[in-house]
Amino acid sequence: MTEISTIEPWTDSSQKAYIEIKNVTKKFGDFTAIDNLSLDIYKNEFFSLLGPSGCGKTTLLRMLAGFEKPTEGTILLDGEDISQVPPHLRPINMMFQSYALFPHMSVEKNIAFGLKQDKLPKNEINDRVEEMLELVQLTEFAKRKPDQLSGGQRQRVALGRSLAKRPKLLLLDEPLGALDKRLREQTQFELMNIQEKLGVTFVIVTHDQEEAMTVSSRIGLMDTGYLTQVATPTEIYEAPVNRDVADFIGDVNFLEGTYKGKNETGTQLDSDDAKCVVYATQVTAADIGRKLWFAIRPEKLEISKRKPDFEHNILKGKIEDISYTGSMSTYHVKLANGKVLTACRANRERSVEHQLTWEDEVYLHWLPHSAIVLQS
Amino acid sequence: MKRFTAFNMTTLLLGFAFLYIPIIILVVFSFNESKLVTVWGGFSTKWYGELMNNQSIKDAAWVTAKVAFTSSTIATLLGTIAGLVMTKFGRFRGRTLFSGMIYAPMVMPEVIIGLSLLLMFVALSIDRGVMTVTLAHITFSMCYVAVVVQSRMSSYDDSINEAALDLGCTPFKTFFLITLPIILPAVISGWLLSFTLSLDDLVIASFTSGPGSTTLPMKIYSMVRLGVTPEINAVSTILVGLVAIGVVTGSFIGKKQKTN
Amino acid sequence: MNKIKGFRGIGRTAVIGIPYLWLSVLFLLPFLIVLKISFAEPIIAIPPYTSLLQWGDSFWPTIKASFDGYLFILEDSLYVNAYLSSLKIATISTLIALVVGYSIAYSIAKAPRRWRGVLLMLVILPFWTSFLIRVYAWIGILKTEGLLNLLLLSLGVIDKPLTIMNTDLAVYIGIVYSYLPFMILPLYANLEKMDFSLLEAAADLGCRPFKTFWTVTIPLSLPGILAGCFLVFIPVVGEFVIPDLLGGTQTLMIGKVLWLEFFNNRDWPLASAVAIILLAILIVPIMYYQKTQEKAIS
Numbered sequence: 048m049t050e051i052s053t054i055e056p057w058t059d060s061s062q063k064a065y066i067e068i069k070n071v072t073k074k075f076g077d078f079t080a081i082d083n084l085s086l087d088i089y090k091n092e093f094f095s096l097l098g099p100s101g102c103g104k105t106t107l108l109r110m111l112a113g114f115e116k117p118t119e120g121t122i123l124l125d126g127e128d129i130s131q132v133p134p135h136l137r138p139i140n141m142m143f144q145s146y147a148l149f150p151h152m153s154v155e156k157n158i159a160f161g162l163k164q165d166k167l168p169k170n171e172i173n174d175r176v177e178e179m180l181e182l183v184q185l186t187e188f189a190k191r192k193p194d195q196l197s198g199g200q201r202q203r204v205a206l207g208r209s210l211a212k213r214p215k216l217l218l219l220d221e222p223l224g225a226l227d228k229r230l231r232e233q234t235q236f237e238l239m240n241i242q243e244k245l246g247v248t249f250v251i252v253t254h255d256q257e258e259a260m261t262v263s264s265r266i267g268l269m270d271t272g273y274l275t276q277v278a279t280p281t282e283i284y285e286a287p288v289n290r291d292v293a294d295f296i297g298d299v300n301f302l303e304g305t306y307k308g309k310n311e312t313g314t315q316l317d318s319d320d321a322k323c324v325v326y327a328t329q330v331t332a333a334d335i336g337r338k339l340w341f342a343i344r345p346e347k348l349e350i351s352k353r354k355p356d357f358e359h360n361i362l363k364g365k366i367e368d369i370s371y372t373g374s375m376s377t378y379h380v381k382l383a384n385g386k387v388l389t390a391c392r393a394n395r396e397r398s399v400e401h402q403l404t405w406e407d408e409v410y411l412h413w414l415p416h417s418a419i420v421l422q423s
Numbered sequence: 424m425k426r427f428t429a430f431n432m433t434t435l436l437l438g439f440a441f442l443y444i445p446i447i448i449l450v451v452f453s454f455n456e457s458k459l460v461t462v463w464g465g466f467s468t469k470w471y472g473e474l475m476n477n478q479s480i481k482d483a484a485w486v487t488a489k490v491a492f493t494s495s496t497i498a499t500l501l502g503t504i505a506g507l508v509m510t511k512f513g514r515f516r517g518r519t520l521f522s523g524m525i526y527a528p529m530v531m532p533e534v535i536i537g538l539s540l541l542l543m544f545v546a547l548s549i550d551r552g553v554m555t556v557t558l559a560h561i562t563f564s565m566c567y568v569a570v571v572v573q574s575r576m577s578s579y580d581d582s583i584n585e586a587a588l589d590l591g592c593t594p595f596k597t598f599f600l601i602t603l604p605i606i607l608p609a610v611i612s613g614w615l616l617s618f619t620l621s622l623d624d625l626v627i628a629s630f631t632s633g634p635g636s637t638t639l640p641m642k643i644y645s646m647v648r649l650g651v652t653p654e655i656n657a658v659s660t661i662l663v664g665l666v667a668i669g670v671v672t673g674s675f676i677g678k679k680q681k682t683n
Numbered sequence: 684m685n686k687i688k689g690f691r692g693i694g695r696t697a698v699i700g701i702p703y704l705w706l707s708v709l710f711l712l713p714f715l716i717v718l719k720i721s722f723a724e725p726i727i728a729i730p731p732y733t734s735l736l737q738w739g740d741s742f743w744p745t746i747k748a749s750f751d752g753y754l755f756i757l758e759d760s761l762y763v764n765a766y767l768s769s770l771k772i773a774t775i776s777t778l779i780a781l782v783v784g785y786s787i788a789y790s791i792a793k794a795p796r797r798w799r800g801v802l803l804m805l806v807i808l809p810f811w812t813s814f815l816i817r818v819y820a821w822i823g824i825l826k827t828e829g830l831l832n833l834l835l836l837s838l839g840v841i842d843k844p845l846t847i848m849n850t851d852l853a854v855y856i857g858i859v860y861s862y863l864p865f866m867i868l869p870l871y872a873n874l875e876k877m878d879f880s881l882l883e884a885a886a887d888l889g890c891r892p893f894k895t896f897w898t899v900t901i902p903l904s905l906p907g908i909l910a911g912c913f914l915v916f917i918p919v920v921g922e923f924v925i926p927d928l929l930g931g932t933q934t935l936m937i938g939k940v941l942w943l944e945f946f947n948n949r950d951w952p953l954a955s956a957v958a959i960i961l962l963a964i965l966i967v968p969i970m971y972y973q974k975t976q977e978k979a980i981s
Binding site: 432434515531534536640669 | 808921
């Protein structure tokens with residue numbers, strides 16, 4: 048099964064991590080920015096560090112780049128300890144959030160800068176610069192200065208410049224933040240293509256979960272200095288480890304309740320919210336009466352006017368709010384006890400009138416394997 | 424909505440009149456045939472001619488030029504380093520004292536600075552001359568340069584330096600290849616500021632100069648004490664003219680740089 | 684605020700060290716020497732003062748310090764009056780310069796954007812011309828036979844020439860004239876950044892223009908006001924050129940006193956003592972100024 052292990056090297060214990068962050072702590076005076084964090088990143092991954100502002104993701108990135116030194120712990124790149132190596136001696140390049148283009152140099156000179164520092168022969172530099180200009184599609188703009196370029200063009204210069212030296216690892220600090228939505232989406236795919244084409248390992252920092260989900264091979268979710276979950280986008284979305292993670296990515300419904308036991312169909316939860324017993328196939332061992340939560344994504348809640356023909360997991364409520372975005376409709380359904388659940392579905396039939404409208408009495412239903420049980 | 428009222432306009436006109444009328448009178452009367460300031464005897468450039476024959480003024484001008492060029496260049500060097508240290512070097516031992524030594528000379532009365540430097544030169548048995556005046560000028564000029572550079576550096580984007588480091592440039596090279604070219608306008612205006620301060624200084628030069636190193640301001644001052652003559656007006660007009668050309672050129676270059 | 688990380692160890696110390704060393708030797712050390720000399724006595728010698736340490740028969744030197752200079756200054760009404768007069772003149776000039784400078788700075792800040800650069804340059808231009816020359820220019824105007832009197836006489840406003848030259852009034856005019864750019868620039872720097880929509884908000888809430896000025900504009904421009912006042916007040920206290928050229932024998936300013944004591948009387952210890960006392964008076968404002976500037980940067 049070697050094929051699987053090259054696509055998902057983290058599952059294969061024989062594969063050695065390319066970047067090993069071992070028990071790294073970073074303190075700024077009394078403030079702990081990174082708390083005993085350990086992480087393995089593999090070659091050719093497109094790894095995202097995702098989290099809210101202030102969670103420490105940028106600090107971690109800067110430690111990889113060499114602009115901060117860990118207070119404790121080590122960082123290994125391809126087996127070598129780089130924790131004390133200054134940034135200009137690391138085979139790592141970074142694309143800055145502000146792009147940080149040299150304002151007094153042309154696009155060409157910006158891209159050539161790193162190569163000049165390596166004292167490469169002139170014609171080799173010229174070739175490489177041409178290659179990069181083509182890669183980021185800026186060949187006609189070679190002689191322009193940064194202040195003569197648009198935001199999107201500047202971003203590409205920054206990308207070209209950071210790839211010119213063919214680094215082993217490329218770090219990207221919120222690279223798409225300043226772009227408008229369309230350009231952002233376009234650039235996301237371009238980044239993925241470039242990464243595959245050049246075979247470079249990317250580590251990207253972002254606060255935009257959609258972006259992380261789109262581009263990443265794996266996501267490292269961070270919160271105030273530590274990693275809450277490291278997994279593929281699918282795993283994070285469908286199998287979050289706790290409510291914070293579930294809530295951070297996408298929308299989710301929580302049903303709170305107490306553990307009732309388990310049977311052949313799965314875990315039973317005596318839910319106050321739902322005022323009935325609900326079921327999930329996930330097997331969870333817990334003490335009877337212990338507080339647990341069911342998490343169900345809105346797209347997995349079926350909504351209908353007719354009572355569904357199932358035994359369990361049926362709730363009744365009234366549509367309170369509808370959010371119509373063209374392709375999807377999202378319904379806020381108020382249950383009898385006041386709790387509001389969110390259900391959404393694709394508008395598969397073309398119809399100008401709403402099939403379900405405000406104040407409609409509806410039934411919500413989900414399949415037992417659609418929900419997961421969270422202990423925290 | 425910033426309404427520029429008639430009151431504002433009047434204020435500006437009066438203000439600029441106040442600032443410029445004395446200078447204009449000075450220039451006008453340098454072309455006065457008559458020796459008296461209040462009587463217009465006709466247009467004449469004879470005082471400029473006398474000026475050209477006045478060796479002591481020419482010597483003083485030469486001393487001033489030497490001192491001004493040397494001191495501004497060295498002051499710009501030192502001041503730029505100081506400005507960098509103040510903004511980018513964070514906390515270090517003795518920072519408060521350093522900062523104090525940068526700001527204090529800007530407000531300190533010149534008599535105190537002049538006196539203290541002279542006393543030190545005497546105590547160290549250093550002969551006073553062009554060198555001591557230059558040393559004195561460097562000392563107070565560098566503070567002004569430091570403040571100008573500091574002000575520019577506080578809005579400097581550090582990530583540009585980081586990008587250079589990241590691409591393999593050593594910190595030392597980064598300063599010369601990246602930082603310096605970017606802050607060059609501020610450094611140049613620091614140089615111009617030092618040059619003007621040196622050109623203009625009377626008090627400190629009086630304390631710190633020696634025989635044979637009379638500066639132009641010192642010469643003018645001694646002439647003024649003897650009485651007002653149009654020759655002084657002439658020398659003043661030349662200086663004003665030079666400075667005006669310098670400032671206007673400087674601001675044109677500054678504007679052109681901005682639009683580029 | 685990021686530090687240039689590469690400057691570690693030796694490199695960093697050297698870079699900090701160079702300007703630090705220069706200033707310590709050429710700025711700080713001289714003050715210590717002035718302090719030392721202020722405790723000496725004047726003698727006919729080169730240098731014309733006694734040394735602090737007397738090496739006699741015993742191993743350790745004796746310290747020969749004399750407080751005569753200080754006592755003389757503090758007891759003699761001439762000096763005390765000179766200090767007080769300097770403070771008075773400096774305060775009044777600063778206030779006049781503040782009023783004049785504020786009006787000009789405010790008007791420039793409200794001017795249309797494209798004019799502002801030119802206007803500022805016009806303010807700065809006189810500053811770049813020689814201080815001495817500008818003061819000198821006023822002599823010709825303020826003299827008894829000067830242009831101002833000429834103008835007023837010919838217009839019939841007065842029938843006898845005014846005596847302005849060699850009086851305190853001339854000194855005030857000279858000081859305000861020379862130091863005006865120092866007042867205008869920090870004021871303008873502050874006013875330019877002011878959010879004029881705050882004034883509109885005040886008006887919207889019913890505040891009259893005059894009141895808005897005092898309750899909104901002035902407090903917001905306080906940093907600029909303080910900076911400008913420090914930049915004028917502190918050096919003016921020790922000003923020499925203006926009282927010497929424009930003031931009379933009645934105009935007492937400590938800068939002039941120091942100069943005369945040093946050059947005319949050749950009493951170096953006394954001049955040093957005068958300087959030390961002046962420094963002591965000004966040290967608090969100087970430190971305050973430095974604090975406000977540091978705060979402004981960080």
